[in-house]
Amino acid sequence: MQNIRFENPEWLLLLLLLPVLLYSYARAHRGRRSSVQFSDLGVLRRATASLWTKLRHGLLVLKMLGLGCLIAAMARPQAGREVREISGEGIDIMLTLDISSSMELNDLDEGQKSRLQVAKEVVADFIAGRHSDRIGMVVFAGESFTQCPLTLDYRVLLEFLEGVEIAGEEWDGTAIGMALINACNRLRDSEAESRVIILLTDGVNNAGEVEPLTAAEVAAAVGIRVYAIGVGSDGEIRRPVRGIFGTRYQTVEVEIDEETLQEVAARTGGQYYRATSEEKLEAIYREIGELEATEIKSSIHLNYSERFAYFLYVGLGLLLLEMLLAHTRFRSLP
Numbered sequence: 001m002q003n004i005r006f007e008n009p010e011w012l013l014l015l016l017l018l019p020v021l022l023y024s025y026a027r028a029h030r031g032r033r034s035s036v037q038f039s040d041l042g043v044l045r046r047a048t049a050s051l052w053t054k055l056r057h058g059l060l061v062l063k064m065l066g067l068g069c070l071i072a073a074m075a076r077p078q079a080g081r082e083v084r085e086i087s088g089e090g091i092d093i094m095l096t097l098d099i100s101s102s103m104e105l106n107d108l109d110e111g112q113k114s115r116l117q118v119a120k121e122v123v124a125d126f127i128a129g130r131h132s133d134r135i136g137m138v139v140f141a142g143e144s145f146t147q148c149p150l151t152l153d154y155r156v157l158l159e160f161l162e163g164v165e166i167a168g169e170e171w172d173g174t175a176i177g178m179a180l181i182n183a184c185n186r187l188r189d190s191e192a193e194s195r196v197i198i199l200l201t202d203g204v205n206n207a208g209e210v211e212p213l214t215a216a217e218v219a220a221a222v223g224i225r226v227y228a229i230g231v232g233s234d235g236e237i238r239r240p241v242r243g244i245f246g247t248r249y250q251t252v253e254v255e256i257d258e259e260t261l262q263e264v265a266a267r268t269g270g271q272y273y274r275a276t277s278e279e280k281l282e283a284i285y286r287e288i289g290e291l292e293a294t295e296i297k298s299s300i301h302l303n304y305s306e307r308f309a310y311f312l313y314v315g316l317g318l319l320l321l322e323m324l325l326a327h328t329r330f331r332s333l334p
Helices: 009-029 042-046 058-074 115-128 154-162 176-187 212-221 258-268 278-291 308-326
Strands: 002-006 077-088 091-098 134-140 144-151 194-201 224-231 236-243 246-253 272-275 296-306
Touching: 002 009, 009 058, 058 308, 091 115, 091 144, 091 176, 115 154, 115 278, 134 154, 134 176, 144 154, 144 176, 176 194, 176 212, 176 224, 194 258, 212 224, 212 258, 224 258, 224 278, 258 272, 272 278
Parallel strands: 091 134, 091 194, 194 224, 224 272
Antiparallel strands: 002 077, 077 296, 134 144, 236 246
């Protein structure tokens, strides 16, 4: 942001003299008549005023503009650009997202979007609300892998999030423990003051070599907090099943191992949440964002540079032009 100031603004009071100069000029030329004797005035009556005659008062304009620029130069105008320094202890966050086939169910927003689509939109809003935190993403089904390492480039992270899809049949499942271990490995060497895993799942651990509670012990040992979110409505829901004869619906019981997720969160100093609707999921991520807020301290510096030379050169040029025209084209006879 460009800022303008005057180092010696008191010189600007001299601008009040310019109206006085204008008044003196108007008074001196009011009623002024030139007398030249001619034997015949017929030719003069037919003569029209030339362009130069009409511009004769332009000398005053040049003089006033020139003096105004010189006065502004004496006030030492300066231009500065704002430099904002932001400092704060950033948080390292690993978003850990379940992409098993059950995340294809559409019970969170009255059947319009799948659980995964709702989760992606809410997570995208959460990312947009962060500032100086490094954020990464782990996705998991029957296996777990890093979708995006810790980064401050939220644009790239959002592109990776947009590309997340439901896992294929060949690696379907819910490996919660392996997902937590993967996220811990990404945070293990972090030097951030706060390291956090936000785990979102809708199922029960049924794959992988590591149990969720064992992974929680690992996270607690290295100082990583886990916020666990169980997503899905209560009771029975209808699940679309695609077959060779089209799509049919199968009634399934919602299975979320809340007891294990609560224990995972408790052992790491985090919290467990249950999201049964899109609104509740949004509120959960907002609450986590407030719990893991980054304290940002900013300071503003203005670097100023002198600009008086521009006014000085323009002012001298205008006064020089005024003097040149006054002694040539607009020269008056005594």
